[in-house]
Structure formats: C-alpha cells, structure tokens
Amino acid sequence: MPKEIPLDPNDNHLLNLLKRVRTLRHLADNEFKEFINASFRLDYKKGDVVFSEGEIGNAVYIVLDGTFSLEKYGQVLKVLNKADLFGEIALIDERPRTGTVISKENGMLLVLDKAHIEHDSSLSANTLLKIYKGFSELITSYVREGDSLYDEMDVLLIQDGGCAPGYNPVTAYLAEYLEKLGRQVFVAADGFRSIVSNKVKDFRCLIHDFNRYQTMDHIRGVMFVPPLRTARGADFRSERYPEFRQEENQKAAAENLKKRKVKTIVAIGGNGTFAGVNALSRFIKDISVFFVPVTIDSDIYGTQCVGEFTGVEMGAEKIRGYMADARAHGRCYIIEMMGARGGYHALHSCLGAGAHLAVLPNSTHDIDKLVKVINPRTETVIVVAEGYKMEERKTRGYLGNAAEFFYDELIKAGLDTDQRVICEGFSRDLRGASPNNMDISLAIRMAKKLCDLVAEGKTKVMPAVRGGQVYEIPFNDIRTDNSVESALATLANRLL
Secondary structure (H helix, E strand, O other): OOOOEEOOOOOHHHHHHHOOOHHHOOOOHHHHHHHHHHOEEEEEOOOOEEEOOOOEOOEEEEEEEOOEEEEEOOEEEEEEOOOOEEOOHHHHOOOEOOOEEEEOOOEEEEEEEHHHHHHOOOOOHHHHHHHHHHHHHHHHHHHHHHHHHOOOOOEEEEEOOOOOOOHHHHHHHHHHHHHHOOOOEEEEOOHHHHHHHOOHHHEEEEEOOHHHHHHHOOOOOEEEOHHHHHOOOOOOOOOOOHHHHOHHHHHHHHHHHHHOOOOEEEEEEOHHHHHHHHHHHHHOOOOEEEEEEEOOOOOOOOOOOEOHHHHHHHHHHHHHHHHHHHHHHOEEEEEEEOOOOOOHHHHHHHHHHOOOEEEOOOOOOOHHHHHHHHOOOOOEEEEEEOOOOHHHHHHHOOOOOHHHHHHHHHHHOOOOOOOEEEEEOOOHHHHHOOOOHHHHHHHHHHHHHHHHHHHOOOOOEEEEEEOOEEEEEEHHHOOOOOOOOHHHHHHOEOOO
C-alpha cells in the first residue's frame, strides 16, 4: 500500500484541477480547502493495482497525474485521466468493486475515504452536505438512466439449465452479431426466474462495441461482453427454476415481456431450457423465439451442442487419472458420470480414455458374465451414466447414485475380486471447465446462424451444426432424447 501523503490546501494548481470535477461543483473555494484537508495523496508506479475486483470499496479517487485503467477479465474497459473521478459508489454503499484499477504509468491519486468523512473535524456540516449532494446527484442519474434503459428491450437472451462450458461464449457472440445487425441486446440476470420477477435488477444490457460501452458504462447493469468469449460458467443463469413449468408463471412472464416491448427472445441451454421456452412461446405470438443448445450431455437430437467437446475432453482426462490409480493400486473404480438419458458424455469420455466399460441409461449388460470377467482382474474402470435405471431406482426408493446401484447389481451376481472397489459419484467440476476451441468455434457458428435467421424474419427455430453443415431445426422437430449409436456403445465394452 503506498504511503499517505498530505495535500496542500493552498495549492492553486490542485484547486483548479478539482474545480474540473463536476461532482464537486457545489463547493466554494473555502470548502474545496476543507475537502483537500480531509483527503490525502497516494503515489503509484506503473503496474501498481489501486484496487481489485471484488474488494469492498471504502474510498473515492480523483486522478491528479498519470493514467489509470479500469479492467475486467483482463480487458481495459475505461481509461482514467487527470481530473477523472472513480469509485464513487463506495461513499454511498460499501459494496464490492466491479473492476480492477491499474496504474498504466507513474501517477498520483487524491483519495477521500469514508473514515475521513465520518471522523475528520476539518469538514464542516455544510461542506459534507454539498459533497454528498454531488455524489447523490451522480448516482441518481445512473439509476434514472438505467431504469429507463430497460423499459423497452429489443432482444432478450435467457440462460437457463445446468451450467456447461460455452454459455458465456454463446452469449458474447450473440451480442456481437446481433449488435452488428443494429439490434440492442439484453439478458435476464437469473434465467426464467428473472422474467417472472420482472424487476429492473433482473436484467442486464450487453454491449460489444467498446466506444458505445464507454458512453454507457455508468448505467447500472451495462456490461462489456468481449471478455465473456472465453469465460467459464454461465454468468446469467440461476439454479434450476422448476416453478416455470407452471402455466401461471409462463403467462406472467409473457405479460412482462410484452410490457417491456421485447421483440426477440433467445433461450440458451439444454433440454429443460428448450421445454421452458417452447412452452412460453404459446403466449407470445408477436415475439420471435429462438433456442441455442448448450449442454455437456448433447441431449438435443440432430446437432452438435456447445459444451459437449469440452465435457468429453475433461471427462476423459478425469477417467485417465482413475485408470492410472487403478493400475498402481489394484483397484476397481465404478465412476458415475453425466448422462441422464442418452449417455453421450459418459460414452465418449469412456471411449476417449480407454476405460473398460460404459454403462448407459438403456444398457442391458449380462451382469453374470461381467462378474466372471471382473473377478480375476487386477484393475478395472467402469463408467456409469447418471441415468442408468433411473426410474427403477426411484421406484425402489434407492438412495445411492448410479455407480453404487450398478455395484450392488454386481455384488448380487457374485462379485468377489481382490481389487478394492471404489464408487465415485458424479463430479460437477466439469460444468465449470474453461470452454475449449471446438466449443468456442461451435458457439461462433451457432451465433452467426441464429443472427441470419433473425435477419430472415424466422421464428421458433434452432441453429444446428452436424457433419460440417450449418442449418436450422424448427421447434416442432426438436427432440430432446438424443440417443447414442449402438455401435459406439459396443466399442465401449472392453470386458466382454
């Protein structure tokens, strides 16, 4: 932390610089001197961090000399020059900083923190009142401008469903291509939940053009999207919202969308997200509706899905780790992996890693034969899709996971091996993996195709990519029970 340096209230150069700060325009000369007495100076060298994103703010800053940059996700969002003020929200509400400020060259900042304001007797009550008046006017202008921004939303993106690598890249490229079409793009902050709640805080405005962003960055919820192109996770989705299955919530959401004059909706997610937006489309006949498939388990039939490539890559690597450990310690690992219906992720992860068996949702293996083969082995790795005999497990009230259920079946069939058997539950860290180049490329192709569909005036279609071809699938033809090829499933059985 740089050393605090006192400021000279009689420094005319400093006084003239502060008079350029609009927020302080209410102060008289003697009150400026009080302000200077209550402040201090910090000197920074090139590359020094003033504060980092996520830190709790407790001070406001004014650039006295040098250049500083406001950054997020490693991208420069704003350049701060002499007489620029930043960090003002901290004087009103101590909330986490939304970005990181870095010195781009040797520079100096004037700092006024809440502690000085609250405890420094050099600030008179009248001066304090004027300081807070200036900051309150500034923040109020942000709020008013922000509220009106969301009165009429052109294109609204909705992320929902389980997290998967690729949600954020799809969102970023949709915003880019739609903005180039002259459309203004918004996103629901918490998926379907937000369009039912319908408060201003439930929405964000996405901006791709940097110059445009700089004119709007002070407005609540305005976000610069290029950093999302390679970002992990899904920044605008909530935990699953099963209440959206209720027709009354779908109708409420439809009315809210009409009130906000939404013209186009793009839902992003897997089979549950498609079911939600398809149901919603019944009540919004005048709003065009689209869907982009993002799901690790590739549970949308007829297309590759954003997230499936990263999922398989990470899943296979995880299995390779189990295989090495099984060889070293004479173990039998039974690993539950993603795959509620088709089992795409479990199958291809198994194949990619060279595991010994994939047990899929619809598998009908001869358990007796498997036991005879497993018993004499010294190392075995079996991958079980989470959907294996799911209905049977529910009916029986079985409390364990799919891997444990399969293990119980093996025991009942006479499993008796010197291998130490270990069942591993479904690992959710795959959902937060960094999207690989294949998924990012697929996100780009999907986003571009969707924008072409928007420009053509189409509705209720999904962009699709398969066999190198880009096309579209109407909602009525979308199937969410994507099965795996039987020949591939056979290849994933190396035990028999």
